[in-house]
Amino acid sequence: MRIDILTLFPDTVSAVLHESIIGRAAKKGIVEINCVQIRDFTENRQKQVDDYPYGGGFGCVMMAQPLKSCLEQVMADAGERRSRVIYLSPQGQPYTQETARRLQRGYDHLVLVCGHYEGVDERFIETCVDEEISLGDFVLTGGEIAAMAVADSVCRLVPGVLADEQCYIGESHWDGLLEYPQYTRPELWEGRAVPEVLLNGDHARIEKWRRKQQLRRTRDKRPDLYAAFEARNGEDEKLMREIERDEGRKKLCEPVTYRPAEAEDIPRILEIVQDARESLGRFHVDQWQGPYPGAERFQEDIRLKQCFILESAGEVFGFFVLSTLPEPDYDAITDGKWSGDVPYCVLHRCAVAKEYRGSGAAQALIRCVEAQARVYGLKCIRVDTHRKNKPMQNLLRESGFRYRGNIHVDAEPGHDPHRQAFEKLLKDKK
Ligand SMILES: C[S@@+](CC[C@H](N)C(=O)[O-])C[C@H]1O[C@@H](n2cnc3c(N)ncnc32)[C@H](O)[C@@H]1O
Numbered sequence: 001m002r003i004d005i006l007t008l009f010p011d012t013v014s015a016v017l018h019e020s021i022i023g024r025a026a027k028k029g030i031v032e033i034n035c036v037q038i039r040d041f042t043e044n045r046q047k048q049v050d051d052y053p054y055g056g057g058f059g060c061v062m063m064a065q066p067l068k069s070c071l072e073q074v075m076a077d078a079g080e081r082r083s084r085v086i087y088l089s090p091q092g093q094p095y096t097q098e099t100a101r102r103l104q105r106g107y108d109h110l111v112l113v114c115g116h117y118e119g120v121d122e123r124f125i126e127t128c129v130d131e132e133i134s135l136g137d138f139v140l141t142g143g144e145i146a147a148m149a150v151a152d153s154v155c156r157l158v159p160g161v162l163a164d165e166q167c168y169i170g171e172s173h174w175d176g177l178l179e180y181p182q183y184t185r186p187e188l189w190e191g192r193a194v195p196e197v198l199l200n201g202d203h204a205r206i207e208k209w210r211r212k213q214q215l216r217r218t219r220d221k222r223p224d225l226y227a228a229f230e231a232r233n234g235e236d237e238k239l240m241r242e243i244e245r246d247e248g249r250k251k252l253c254e255p256v257t258y259r260p261a262e263a264e265d266i267p268r269i270l271e272i273v274q275d276a277r278e279s280l281g282r283f284h285v286d287q288w289q290g291p292y293p294g295a296e297r298f299q300e301d302i303r304l305k306q307c308f309i310l311e312s313a314g315e316v317f318g319f320f321v322l323s324t325l326p327e328p329d330y331d332a333i334t335d336g337k338w339s340g341d342v343p344y345c346v347l348h349r350c351a352v353a354k355e356y357r358g359s360g361a362a363q364a365l366i367r368c369v370e371a372q373a374r375v376y377g378l379k380c381i382r383v384d385t386h387r388k389n390k391p392m393q394n395l396l397r398e399s400g401f402r403y404r405g406n407i408h409v410d411a412e413p414g415h416d417p418h419r420q421a422f423e424k425l426l427k428d429k430k
Pocket residue numbers: 087088089090091113114115116117118119120133134135136137138139140141142143144146
């Protein structure tokens with residue numbers, strides 16, 4: 001792998017990248033990193049690389065000519081390699097481990113162009129750059145730190161740079177999870193012991209413990225990654241179920257029952273709403289992140305006799321609001337359509353208490369919703385869910401609901417109004 005970094009600060013970048021692991025790999029010739037001074041390619045006597053922006057405005061913009069001449073030189077030096085020209089930019093695609101893998105597998109020559117000042121002349125990007133990469137949604141003064149991050153993370157994937165492939169396989173972000181916790185000597189430090197399982201040499205047990213730790217810490221630290229993670233095999237599925245159980249979850253006792261809610265149920269309903277609010281927040285769903293739905297909303301649901309309480313072994317574990325009133329927001333559906341002009345009921349607010357999550361409580365909620373729809377004499381249930389609410393979308397799909405299109409809901413002004421619309425047509429009971 002050859003990496004050419006086009007920069008106004010070649011000495012700084014070179015000093016960092018020629019240290020430690022990557023520096024040793026460069027010495028052995030496994031990777032080649034060249035830091036090239038853009039200023040050496042100017043065609044003016046003052047060696048000026050930037051100028052004022054057309055149209056006015058703050059700061060200076062890097063000129064296209066020195067960048068292009070510099071690029072032409074490194075491309076000529078690189079010869080017949082699979083090259084990729086990358087401009088480090090806050091406007092690029094966010095950089096991930098997956099990008100590092102793609103670049104290492106797909107190319108053996110990367111050109112990393114570092115901008116400075118207010119950026120670079122757009123015509124250089126349009127004509128010379130294959131892709132733009134961002135280190136994150138923030139602005140650096142120059143592309144050097146981002147280029148060093150890309151160079152370092154790609155180089156360590158090149159065979160021979162690390163002692164063993166196993167060094168990076170299984171690391172954080174390798175297969176969508178974070179790495180398990182690591183410990184080194186001493187065995188006891190400030191009263192804290194290394195987990196016993198790591199000391200007995202039972203490799204099968206250690207492997208299982210580590211996989212469970214990977215799943216658990218991803219769930220705790222990065223619920224967004226955990227929500228997107230798909231179990232690789234039955235063992236993963238078993239461990240994920242175990243983790244839910246370990247969290248002091250309550251078991252759902254059959255038969256689950258439901259009954260119309262009463263005013264005295266409102267404090268418990270609001271507790272369950274709070275559980276859901278925290279969970280939605282962790283998944284970056286901006287639904288229920290304000291005061292909605294509050295006590296007044298549920299008083300009204302109870303007055304309309306459309307709010308129901310779910311119970312298991314005498315304990316309230318959830319609620320749902322199932323309305324027979326047509327929903328005006330559902331008339332304007334886009335990117336699809338409802339099954340037809342049939343009478344329907346609408347599943348509105350619903351949630352299960354956090355200690356019952358993973359126990360089948362959500363599935364039981366849907367079963368009770370269907371039972372109540374039949375009591376209403378309706379065979380069509382419609383529901384909408386926030387476009388980022390993946391757990392709810394998964395539950396609906398698993399329960400036989402079909403995605404029908406998109407709608408807008410304005411129940412919470414100032415919040416994301418986009419919702420996915422789902423529908424289930426109940427079959428006649430045999
Ligand atoms: C001050 S920034 C220019 C930002 C530019 N005016 C804009 O608003 O998009 C100067 C240089 O820093 C680099 N840079 C800044 N933020 C970056 C980021 N998040 N990721 C990668 N490179 C970045 C780019 O090379 C950019 O040309």
